[in-house]
Amino acid sequence: MLGLGADRLWADMNRLLALLFHQGVLDEQFVQLQQLQDESSPNFVCEVVTIYFHESEKLLKNLRGLLMEREFSDYKKMGIHLNQFMGSSSSIGAKRVRNVCVAFRAASEQNNRAGCLRALELLEHEYCYLKNKLHELFHIEQQRLLAAGVRYPMQN
């Protein structure tokens, strides 16, 4: 029964990953990160993604703060935040988030405040979705390791 649990969780994980790739939420760079995970760095993907979440939330807060200013005009500063967000998103394979950043940056370069606000809403939405799905993924992985560990106690 426990063995089946681990296998089912493995299938769940792969199904979720396949969905995220299909939706374009993640791209092959995420696979690259998975390939960098090994016995000496068993939590690598989770660690990088956690750093990414931390940074992203700061950036989103900064972006919203800028756009909410009554006399907002610092599009250049917004561009800097966006470049950072784009870069880190691209580095972990967060394709849809990155693409929204590109559109956001275009609006910013045109000094289009309304366009920027719309892009920010979309960005927050995409980021939220990504975060939830990745948390789900890590959760399934954790469960799977636990289940596999119980099944093969002598291997530890």
Next chain:
Amino acid sequence: MEGNVVVSRRSIDGFGVSPYDPEEAHVLAVDDSLVDRKVIEQLLKISSCKVTAVDSGRRALQFLGLDEEKSSSVSFDGLKVDLIITDYCMPGMTGYELLKKIKESSTFREIPVVIMSSENVLARIDRCLEEGAEDFIVKPVKLSDVKRLKEYMMREVGFGSENNGVIHKRKLQESRDLNSSEPSVTSSTSPSQLSESPSRSPISSPSVPSSIPTPLDSPIRRLKMTNTG
């Protein structure tokens, strides 16, 4: 951004890696993004490289002992740098400016420098190559990119000739006391002048034309080919 310097190594044989280890190359990675530093660090570790990751060009120069205002108080002679990989867009000193400073240094100009950038701008790539960059990688960096980098380092190790290569520098490192020191460059406000820390013995080597051929699968080579096509 965190201002820490992370030195990490991946020990192959389990006994730890000695400071002088011809098998493992030591790479200095420079990027202001913490996410990217983490990724490049792991890419290099997986590829059996020692990594020192810093968050700015300034800190990179400090690490090398090239910073005008602050020379490194710790001797890093045991951790010779075989390759420098740097992001292009960084606040303060850009990767391009860092590249220039390194190439202007008699001690470090022979270290291959690779530039990373999220933007695939031809003018930018050309500028970096003209300044002496070994290669230009468009982000996100992948394992295949890092594998190619190893060729630059391995090739240098393989030559063992008088005129260039890591082995040459390491041999000189050991027989430092036999070399005569170069006269120290006096510091001035001009960015092209660098005062070299007296604790480092400058490596006296004849000036080397950088005529290392680009590897076949380098995007730079592909770019050059398409440019003429």
